[in-house]
Amino acid sequence: MPRIGVFICHCGENISGTVDCAEVAKVSAEFPGVVHSVDYKYMCSDPGQNLIKNAIQEKKLTGVVVAACSPRMHEPTFRRACAEGGLNPFLCEMANLREHCSWVHEKLPATTEKAIDLVRIMVEKVKRNRPLFSINVPVTKTALVLGGGIAGIQAALDIANAGHKVIMVERQASIGGHMAQLSETFPTLDCSQCILTPRMVEVAQHPNITLYTYAELEKLDGFIGNFRAVIRKKAKSIDEKLCTGCGVCFQKCPNKKILSEFNTHLGTRTAIYVPFPQAVPNKPVIDREHCMYFQKGKCRICEKFCPTKAIRFDQQDELIEVNVGAVVAATGYEVKDTDFFPEYGYGKYPDIITGLQFERLASASGPTGGVIKRPSDGRIPETIAFIACAGSRDPAKGISYCSKICCMYTAKHAMLYKHKVHQGKAYVFYMDIRAGGKMYEEFVRRTIEEDEVHYVRGRVSRIYDRDGKLVVRGVDTLLNAKPIEIEADMVVLATAMVAQPDAEELAQKMKVSYDENKFLSEAHPKLRPVEMNTAGIFVAGACQAPKDIPETVAQASAAASKVAGLFSKDELSREPVVAVVSRTGPPEFSNCVGCFLCESACPYQAIEHEEIKTRDGKLIKTVAKINQGVCQGCGTCVALCRTKSIDLQGFTNEQIFAELVSL
């Protein structure tokens, strides 16, 4: 028999002002199963909580109803009190007499009647509560960082410095990402590589970080604290243990005309190569698509010259399985394709380049050694036109968002050009200047006022060739919307920042959501900016949305602190309000018919397949099983289950039906 205790709170006069609490207590005492019913001025005070604790022990209560304020306010308080009194905390329920009754109704008999009803409903529910126990899941204190750009580097270093293991996976042969390609950074004009490369080296040398370059995430399963990742380590065709990075191989490689991805196709590399001189790890890989041996079966010159005999033509891709407790997605962005603007002539005229290509031209380590030269003939351009919003903020082209960094890097490009070519003329075509950020507006003003860059507010309609000059036709909307024509030697397009081409695939591998532009979606745009809606997976950098370096670093550090917080305990404890598949008897009698409607409905992919087999291993049937580490307890599967095999702990069908029946 249930032995329920009812505790009515006056909340000073907040409840007793309109509800006759003594009457509620008196009537409640008569409900079937209620053995104890009292009212008290402040139930949440120490003496109030002691009333509950003592009654649990003296009256051997099997359930407690506290009729007071909203459970959103004090449920944890009273559950704790029950636990201290020796009762399972999940055998305590609250009736909301304050927010849902006394405060919203006048002092009328009907108000007290409603209060009595609210208590009765909860008494009926609590009779059917079962003791529940917090779910503890162990945490593997290793983080997987996907991406070795500045976001991944920052997150990895922060996590590693907090004392936890990190596995970093980078797709390219070197870490560094796009930041390694940049010349100087706005608004301070710090040399990008000078500030980045020490960080890259730190990653490589950190005792807590295991680095896999030329590798990709193949598969991810599991749940918060307990993920299992499979990493595909692509064949580098060298033995990394033997290779010293001396560089003889790429000096000898006969295939020297391959366009360098790192130099945005403005320079060349060999088939065995390191992407750039400061690469980490500074060991080459063989690009099998361009290697003569792999393509034509002859050459092996690198092998012949390698002093440590480190070349391995027969190396295969390797699959590495790792257990991790958290994942940080920091996979970055890509620059919008070139065939996007036929009217701008990109691809048709070699001297029309993207912003990222300009970075390489302006970089001291770039293909021109930092001299701004035209890709076509190597001449120094006397006039450059910069076109902002080339693709961004153009819904007709499919990118309605602002790429956020282009206003600043265009100003920087114009400034760098003017610093290098004092007599040169620079024009910037823009829609608006968005320079929100510390010292950003001042930077743009400096470009305009001190470096005398001509800013033209208007769009460019077409770029075409006329006698060796690039004619940029546009409109100046600030000068009575007059058409304007500039003869430039070079044009730089501030192309849109877009998601990685395989961002969708990655999101599906990680089972996280992404937006219409294929950027990964954070769990809450304001309050959970670095978490993803799958617990244990975090996001940093431009794979979530276009952002600049300081924002990326801030987000990466935030993600790292979330990971460190997660790793601060050996076990994760969470409320046991989760769905369960009923198991009243041997598994072969499970009601579940294995329709897996629940699987398609579950927003968290918490439904797993469980195979029920006979002793000799014959499959009887496949039923649903809920991963309690992943389930968040929404109950969508419960409502959907055709055979009523799933129930939600804490909100079972039985409990809710009982509430309704008691109305």
Next chain:
Amino acid sequence: MAEFEPKVVAFVCNWCTYAGADLTGTSRMKYATNVRMIRLPCTGRIDFMLLLQAFGHGADGIIVSGCHPGDCHYSAGNFHARRRWMLFRELLDFAGIDLRRVHFSWVSAAEGAKWAELVNDVVNQVRALGPYDEFPKRLNRQSLEQLCSVEVGR
């Protein structure tokens, strides 16, 4: 004879509408006493057997309310609820249940005033319709209770 006072059962989600109704309380807005709230984690949890049960046990009207589309705490529960709701209304209609007694709404945690308004509206409408005894009369209560495996007063 005293005026008929309807009993309205509200199925609400914990994160938006329950919190919205809490806000109605903290803002001391007044509304009709006729409503009894059933707190659920999410409107996605609502199995429509629950609604039938409520009608079977004396509800004269029903409110179902959760987070606005796109705001679900569990990201998609309210979408499931909405889709199921479309079908279920048809079914209720087919079964001869007066649709004017069932109301669906979105009330966010910031819409305390909307909650008060919603309750008052529904209560007034249902009051005008009169008591709903037609459905419980037709209902085979024993079978319903068996189905739900609930013994009252245990």
